[in-house]
């Protein structure tokens with residue numbers, strides 16, 4: 001990896017991002033929480049178990065079918081808390097705004113943030129605003145941080161997958177990535193296609209309420225399902241085998257991916273989760289997911305294996321096997 005300057009693909013969420021974090025950030029900041037590289041850090045403080053996470057949003061365009069940079073900024077952080085089994089409680093929001101940005105656009109973004117925060121049952125309790133000269137930033141960037149409460153008995157983390165576990169996905173993959181791509185490039189694919197941006201904390205609570213043991217939860221955002229499965233396989237040192245035919249994909253995402261030569265497995269999602277859990281709980285948890293509006297398309301897509309630790313293998317529709325790697329480069333910058 002070239003460390004003289006930053007390249008665009010180091011923000012992709014895939015392999016290059018990972019290398020940047022491991023070579024530059026971890027050696028400087030190393031501690032047991034950060035080193036785990038999970039969606040949130042989970043720690044005990046004053047007798048409570050808390051989850052803390054942060055995320056920055058630079059999506060372009062800022063308004064897109066299904067959402068905007070505001071809804072994305074709230075959902076992204078709510079979901080990263082939920083992926084540790086936390087009940088999200090409070091959020092901070094920091095805004096970097098370019099001089100000349102329209103007040104009516106800012107109002108619309110704030111309206112979206114408030115609406116999603118209400119749905120997710122969290123409050124935005126602190127924030128910051130900075131305005132930079134025209135050209136010093138593009139329109140608006142938002143950072144959100146969140147804190148949530150984790151029940152003491154819950155331990156959901158990327159390193160907990162075990163051979164024999166089932167792998168579930170909560171619905172269609174690639175909707176967000178393809179929506180951003182088509183609105184940016186002016187492709188009119190399908191008027192029904194929209195971003196899946198949504199808060200997943202209530203679905204996670206329903207899954208936990210079944211009393212089932214859940215080993216891993218992760219939202220396949222930047223880098224898509226391929227990246228998320230590879231991260232879990234690596235962190236848990238297990239193999240993961242998925243079935244191509246079982247992975248739900250909206251037909252227009254599939255068609256557009258074929259035309260554009262893109263792989264939906266690498267495309268970002270903003271309202272989906274991957275769950276890894278013992279086989280005996282798979283049916284119960286899947287049923288609980290399907291009862292929720294954001295999990296109605298949930299499916300069992302594969303199994304965790306002892307063989308091929310660190311690797312993800314897809315059984316194709318025609319009976320072949322394909323190694324699913326993390327996307328190496330940047331498929332689409334400013335996706336979230």
Ligand code: MG
Nearest residue numbers: 039080219221
């Ligand atoms: Mg995440």
